[in-house]
Amino acid sequence: MKKLFVLLFLLCAIFLCAQNSKAQELPLIPYPSNIQTGSGSFAINGNTKIVVADMSKFNNEATYLQSLLKSAIGKDVFIAKSGTKNVIEIKYNSQLEKAEAYTLEVTPDKITISASNGHGAFNALQTIRQLLPPTIETVGNNTLTSVSIPSLKIEDSPAFSWRGMHLDVSRHFFTLDYLKKHIDRLALYKFNKFHLHLTDDQGWRLEIKKYPKLTNEGAWRTFNNQDSACMKKAVENPNFKIDPRFIHEKDGKTVYGGFYTQEEMKDLIAYAQSKHIEIIPEIDVPGHMMAAINSYPYLIEGQKSEWGELFSTPVCPCKEEAYTFTKDVLQEVIDLFPSKYIHIGADEVDKKSWSNSELCKEFMKANGLEDVDKLQSHFVHEMQEFVESHGKKIIAWDEILEGGTNPNVTIMYWRGWVKDAPKKAVLGNSEVIMTPTNPLYFDYVNNNISVNNVYHMEVIPADVPADKAHLIQGAQANLWTEMIPTEQQAEFQMYPRMIALAERTWTNNTGRFDEFSQRLLKQYPRLDALGINYRLPDIEGFAQENVFIGSTDFMVNSPLPDMTIHYTLDGDIPTVDSPKLSQPISISQPTLLKMALFSSGGVRGEIYSLNFRPTTLSKAVIVENTNAGLRCDFFNKFYKNTKEIVGTPDETFVVPNIQAPKETNSFGLKFNGYINVPETGIYSFFFNCDDGGVLYIAGETVVDNDGQHSAIMKSGQVALEKGLQPFQLDFLEGGGGYTLKLQYSFNGGAVQEIPDSWFKH
Structure with missing residues (x-):
């Protein structure tokens, strides 16, 4: 009896493992919370019906499914109120309490979708969409008359309520048609928030009826330095060509720009609602307002907004006109957008003009404001009260914490170098949305480590107390478009790491990266069918x-x-x-x-x-009495490039390998000594750093990865004779994401870590 029990147990274990293995083969992203596979499949054909008893709850989803199936089999599938075989039923289930939860059961006779609302049912339809052939995504390219979905049972709901993407349409403009395509793709991967950055120094993109010059003038600019940089890149890469659709002749000048009328925006909002995507508008105040100020100069004390050391002149929070203008703008935005949230920016404000203003000094004294940070908070809080009086909530970038805030403000955390900001926000009982520069600024270089970094990002920081973790709403990626002038380059920057973010925020599981990577490969044919200009996998095994x-x-x-x-x-x-x-x-x-x-x-x-x-072979040098490791000079200062790292170091260390012996927000390092190579041949070195660095071996520059930038890997080669070779590596960290890694390969072999034993001084 005991042997029989053991045998049955083993058979069950083998069956469950087989079922689990089969489930993992399904190319679903994000992966469902709970999935079991069965035998057989459900065939969708011209006789299939969609059954919905309560169209008042699921009308949008039924019609969406109807169009999805038509793209799959080329025939209309009818909607009925009842049916038992060869049907896809969408039904109401009050037990599914989470707004986006759903169950999906597929048998050979029937598909049953259960949800407590349309959003949950729509998520189930996106799961079905990913189980259908990728060819359905290309209009007019599908010749199938029947498609099958494997038998399975799914219970699914998201880990985080905020799963978002941001797009800056101010620096470079995008058409409504493209925004709709983007929304459809967000829906495919079960995102639910679309943060639309509508105003900035470079362009005002939303019609405001009370202030027509915002778009008549502020939506247009002559080419700026960012456009010029894109044009230069376009010589090598056509993705950087300035989109000619947005270049016009205006008042005898060639200008770039565009804007959305309120009627156009209503159409976009309605489209997004049909996909259960909430559009969050951002009107960035009091900084990043050059486009508005140049149209309405009375918003500041001077005649025009100018660039300071880092940012443009902000509106003056000591002039009543600035409050009236901002509230008028926000009123039209509130009336237009049904979103629960209005994002008011409040980031990167150059307060120098306020500090030097007699008007502001008087205003601060009269209102008991001790410094310009408190002055900014005063302005923001008045806008907050205005927005809240209309039943909305404000979102602001995390700089708002510097001048003081309150629990009703949702903090969008972006400054990855300000490590304690999320903890500070939740201790003040504010909700937090995670958008740290590393790895969620998708305008940063999209390279061979980007997907891994996004997949493994920390949505809930380790220092956030457990009883405050619920205040972390989720995460979103931001795409700033200073250097993204086309749809093609936008897609190249977003994909496939956007898909990794979808998985991360839905599942809250970082332990299945290898399995996720296999599912990601199966998504590429769908991206091809959708016409997405995604970043393909890297070619490896070479130096630049x-x-x-x-x-x-x-x-x-x-x-x-x-x-x-x-x-x-x-x-x-x-x-x-x-x-x-x-x-x-x-x-x-x-x-x-x-x-x-x-x-x-x-x-x-x-x-x-x-x-x-x-080249020629670099001869080894003879040095007596060497010691293990490298000498490392530490300079506690901010540098723009490694050539600036000169003078007397603040400290000197001996380190076993290339590593920072000490970290601050910004610093420079100089590693010096010798590298003892064991064989004569061609050595490739792969230098990944954030910010910049330069590698010198045998007196020549091998890898130049200098300057202020995010993590970038550059590579170079040098021909070395066996033995000691002079070695120098300069590195700077400007504040933010910190990366410093050096690897090698020999004669085109595998990339490896450099052993500590190679370094001498």
């Missing part, structure tokens, strides 16, 4: 700056079997018609090789520029 003695052969392989690498040797940008890299290329003279990965759908990945130059 290459050297050779006599000649060399170059060859790398595609990371996925259905993707191909194409290259050029004449400086042109690779296209799908360029030569395919299918065998080694022999190089014996200075060469610029450009290559890119292409998906089967024609999407081009990162453009890699590789320089090859002839």
Whole structure:
């Protein structure tokens, strides 16, 4: 009997493991909370019906499902009030208390969706959408007459209530059609918030009827330095070409811009509501208001807004006109947007003009305000009271904490270097939305570590007390568009890390990255069908700056079997018609090789520029009485580039490897000594840093990764004789995300960590 019990137990375990393995094969992102697979499948064909007993609750979802199925099989599927076989039923379930929760059961006879409201049912439909063939996403490209969904049972609900994406339409403009496409893709991955940044120094994008000059004048600008930088990049990458649809002749000048009328915005809001996406408008005050101030100069004391050391002149919070103007604008925004929230910015305010103002000094004295931080809070709190009097809540960036706030303000945390801001906010009983620069500023470089970083981000910071954790609402990624002038580049920056954020905020599980990565690969055909210009996987196994003695052969392989690498040797940008890299290329003279990965759908990945130059072998040096490790000079100061790191260090350490012996908000490091290489040959070095750094070996620059920037990996090669070689690495940290990592490979082999034993001083 005991043996029989053990046998049954083992059989059950094997069955459950098999079921779980089968479930993990389903290409669903975000992954459901609970999923079980069964045998067989449900076939959707021309005889399938949609059954909804209560259309008053699920009319939107029924009609959406109808259009989804038509795209799948090319036929209309009828909606009925009853039916038992070959039906997809959407029904009300009051027991599902969470607003976005749903259950989905698929048997060979029937699909049953249960939810307590339309949002939950709509989430179930997105799960079904991902189980349908990717071809359904391309209008007119589907020739199927029947599709099948595997038998399964899902119980699902999100871990966080705020799962959002932000888009800045002020720096560069985007059409309503594109915003609708973006909303549809947000819905596909079960996002529920769309933060729309509508105003900034570079452009005012929303019609305000009481102040027509905001869009007649403020929506247009002559080309600025950011446009010029994009134009320069466009020589290499057409994604950076300024969109010609937004270039016009106005008053004899070539200007860039655009705006949304209130009627257009109503249409966008209605579309988003049908997808259960809440649009949160942002009107950024009192800073970032140059476009408004130049149209209405009375908002400040001077004649025009100017750029200070970092930011533009803000509106003057000591003039009654500024309060009247801001409330008038907010009134029209409140009337237009049904969102519970109005985002009022309150970030990056250059308060110098206030500090030097006699009017402000008098105003502060009369109102008992001790400093300009309190003056900003005074202005913000008055806007808060105004917004709340209309039944709304305000969101503000985390700088608002500096001048004091109250629990009714929702804090959007972005300054990743201000580590204690989320804790400070929740201790004050404020709700917090996590949007830290690292890794959720999607305008930062999208590279081979971005998806991993997003997937493993800390939504609830470790120092937040357990009894305050509920105040962390969730997370969103921000896309600032100073250097993003096209839809194509916006998509390149967002995908696929946006998909990782969807998983992170829905599941609150960081322990399944390898399995998630496999599901992500299965999403690429759907992204192709949707026409999304996503960032393809990286090509690996090469350096950007290459050297050779006599000649060399170059060859790398595609990371996925259905993707191909194409290259050029004449400086042109690779296209799908360029030569395919299918065998080694022999190089014996200075060469610029450009290559890119292409998906089967024609999407081009990162453009890699590789320089090859002839070199000679660097002879080893003879040094007696060396010690282990490197000497590291520490400079406790802010630097813009490593060339500025000069003079006497504040401290000197000996370190076993490349690492920061001490961290502050901003500092510089100089590592000096020798690297003892064990074999003669070509060494590649891979230098990943945030902010900047430069690597020198044997007296020559091997990797130049200098300047203020987010985490970027650059690589270079040097030919070294076995033995000691002079070694120097300079690094600076400007404040914010801290990264410092150096790896190597030998003669084109695997990338490895540098052993401590190699470093001497």
